[in-house]
Amino acid sequence: MNRVxxxxxxxxxxxExxxxxxxxxxDDVITLAELQDISERYKQVAGFSRGRLADPV
Structure with a gap:
């Protein structure tokens, strides 16, 4: 998943x-919202989202 x-x-x-x-x-290239979205997706994939950290399995 890290490759995605x-x-x-x-x-x-x-x-690109x-x-x-x-x-x-x-800001002329990518919006703050887009940066946050990419960051959040990576946190989910890497297991660093707030939900995963609060409730480790």
Missing amino acids: APPDAILREVW RTGDRPFERI
Whole structure:
């Protein structure tokens, strides 16, 4: 599952959107909501979501 949502998913997404061209602000490339969504998905996959940490199996 780590291959589906790797830790570098944000870097890959920004690279795909910019074509590796320079940019001034990350907000011009990806929204805060998108960053949070990617981060939350990774936490779920890695087992670090609040729910999983509060109720370990």
